[in-house]
Amino acid sequence: MPELPEVETTLRGIQPKTEQQTIQQLIIRQPKLRWPVSAVLQQNKVAGLGILKILRRGKYLILQTAKGDILIHLGMSGNLRILPQNTPAQKHDHIDLLLENGYLLRYHDPRRFGAWLWADKAEGGYLQHPLIAKLGPEPLSDDFTADYLQQQIQRRKSSIKTLIMNSQIVVGVGNIYANEALFLSGIHPATLPQPLSPTQFQTLVDNIKKVLTAAIQQGGTTLKDFLTPDGKPGYFEQQLNVYGRAHQPCPVCHTPIEKLTLNQRAAYFCPKCQP
Template identity: 50%
Template sequence: MPELPEVEVSRLGISPHIENKLITAIRVHDARLRWPVPEAVQQVTQQRLISVKRRAKYLLLETAAGTLILHLGMSGKLRVVPASTTLKKHDHIEIEFEHGQVLRLNDPRRFGALLFHDQSQSPINAHELLARLGPEPLTDEFTANYLFNCSRGRKQAIKTFIMDNHVVVGVGNIYANEALFKAGINPKRQAGKVSKARYQQLVPLIKQTLQEAIAQGGTTLRDFTNVDGSPGYFAQQLMVYGRGGKRCMQCQSELKEIRLGQRSTVYCTQCQR
């Protein structure tokens, strides 16, 4: 599944090609996505795209008439191509612009989404998909004090705690594994028993791990390629994720792989306490 860095890379990839351009048509070739694509998305036709923003893993395409909410789901990919380009299998949605380019959503598993929010009725952050989300991890709102205070009394594992989108958005499985390893924190430790000092170590490492992934084009996943078709390269630097049974890069102990919150979790029993 594309995680926050992959979605941010997609945003950075498409924005220069479509921002400030007039939307001339929206073609829905298959409306059967995670939620049926509503007819209301047509309200942005003949509107100029003001900006492409990201909130958690949602891309927000803002116009004066309202905002399109786009989610890549499990396998979604975005491409900006000439309108004359032959459709590929699973190209479910096209947003055409005045300069003859189209933004296409290709989604084999159809877990993605395209929705419409009327900002004249309520601000975009009030939308039911966005209203209860935690802060963005790369903003000043996400601090060690904030995370420490949220964790008090929490018995859940620290890994599932930092992956909770109500606590902080976008710290997906790959990046939770990596940040906890760098901070030397056992992913099974109860969040409420992690000290403030350790949260002061962890938060900057979460930010650093995400920033490095974005800078390098996102993590290479089986179902993800960048807008220009090139894969990300961050996977080459993963220290624990996907390396269960291999040697720890720090101490040479064998890395242990378990399941936490139904997700693969890899850690070093020697380096992480």
């Protein structure tokens, strides 16, 4: 479900009721996620700690405490909601983080591809965690430039779509927005980096920033069951140009959108606009 805009929307939604609050208790109904929920969390050793700050790195949410950081990843089908503590748990509601203000942060994830992990402060906190330490720059930061991208990938032999989805090159570009950014840039998703011009790199970087920014402003994409933390759907789906639109007319030239598979993921493109 969640790409970067959805994670950012989640962050902004949960911040007001969780930052500066004390953790009462963690209730873990299902510890088998992508990896087992960290022992520190399963053993409730975070009870009594204050949540100093919540931030996002790539698609990870980080709850900082004085003793270390809770890393949360929503995987493919996860979401987080703020609810009153007496709200009954439904199917796939795997974890509740109870707070002293009477609310709880509830993690729901049917496919269990997500993660709840602990990064101890004594080991450097989230920045030193193996899943975080090797991530590429944030796409909306000044570090993500056309020069950087070209330098990183110009000798690679994967498709451009596969490369911009690689989190060691740049974080947060998931399947939907990779397809959309390539459409706006007029670049075929299977193109190799080598023949791309500096101008094309610049266009692509600009469009990645543009789609992600627009999606964040819209509150993320509505696909399947994505909900913001207050239970409302996002509204971006109607603005997608190519994703999920195989055989439908291109919004620019009306040529039917085509679909192919790259790196085990669906790629959608207009054969005329993206030669």
